[in-house]
Amino acid sequence: GIQVEQSPPDLILQEGANSTLRCNFSDSVNNLQWFHQNPWGQLINLFYIPSGTKQNGRLSATTVATERYSLLYISSSQTTDSGVYFCAVEPNAGGTSYGKLTFGQGTILTVHP
Amino acid sequence: NAGVMQNPRHLVRRRGQEARLRCSPMKGHSHVYWYRQLPEEGLKFMVYLQKENIIDESGMPKERFSAEFPKEGPSILRIQQVVRGDSAAYFCASSLDRGTTSGYTFGSGTRLTVV
Numbered sequence: 001g002i003q004v005e006q007s008p009p010d011l012i013l014q015e016g017a018n019s020t021l022r023c024n025f026s027d028s029v030n031n032l033q034w035f036h037q038n039p040w041g042q043l044i045n046l047f048y049i050p051s052g053t054k055q056n057g058r059l060s061a062t063t064v065a066t067e068r069y070s071l072l073y074i075s076s077s078q079t080t081d082s083g084v085y086f087c088a089v090e091p092n093a094g095g096t097s098y099g100k101l102t103f104g105q106g107t108i109l110t111v112h113p
Numbered sequence: 114n115a116g117v118m119q120n121p122r123h124l125v126r127r128r129g130q131e132a133r134l135r136c137s138p139m140k141g142h143s144h145v146y147w148y149r150q151l152p153e154e155g156l157k158f159m160v161y162l163q164k165e166n167i168i169d170e171s172g173m174p175k176e177r178f179s180a181e182f183p184k185e186g187p188s189i190l191r192i193q194q195v196v197r198g199d200s201a202a203y204f205c206a207s208s209l210d211r212g213t214t215s216g217y218t219f220g221s222g223t224r225l226t227v228v
Contacts, residue, residue, distance in 0.1 A: 030212065031212070035219075041221075087154065097144040098211045100158045100171075
């Protein structure tokens with residue numbers, strides 16, 4: 001099946017710093033999403049971004065589908081950004097993979113005040 | 114639109130008991146997907162259901178686990194004779210049709226603890 005690798009596995013920042021999280025995937029995809037799992041365990045959908053670039057406040061994401069990677073940018077980080085960031089992909093498998101997201105192992109982000 | 118609702122948020126069961134987890138999809142959605150997050154592991158797909166049908170159960174453990182999505186009411190993930198290894202967070206997502214063009218939205222999850 002499709003492989004999803006995220007880097008770095010851990011990231012520690014001071015409040016106000018910027019960061020870039022990376023997601024590499026091994027095959028073509030219908031869907032790519034970035035999620036934030038907060039310290040209470042809730043899974044928050046950040047971006048649906050199978051290709052192109054999107055921005056939402058201090059967060060932005062870019063997916064280069066032809067090169068099979070996606071980047072999540074966090075600017076001016078805040079302590080509330082702490083948590084685990086997951087990249088998840090839905091393979092382009094001719095309709096047999098609907099809803100079968102494959103998640104990366106996540107990047108654990110800690111933002112200190 | 115209340116989003117995807119899961120209950121209970123936390124569930125404690127003794128070994129050998131049954132666990133029933135509920136997922137109410139977003140209004141108008143008829144496709145539901147269940148995922149499990151074991152401690153120290155990422156989320157993994159379990160099962161995809163449409164109203165009254167199981168579409169893909171390739172991620173479901175072969176024994177003790179079952180899922181349904183009746184014509185009326187929420188989707189239910191049922192775990193019989195729970196063991197400590199079933200302790201995990203269980204999430205569900207829903208969509209209007211097969212697949213998505215805007216991303217899957219997940220519920221807040223049910224955290225199952227088996228004691």
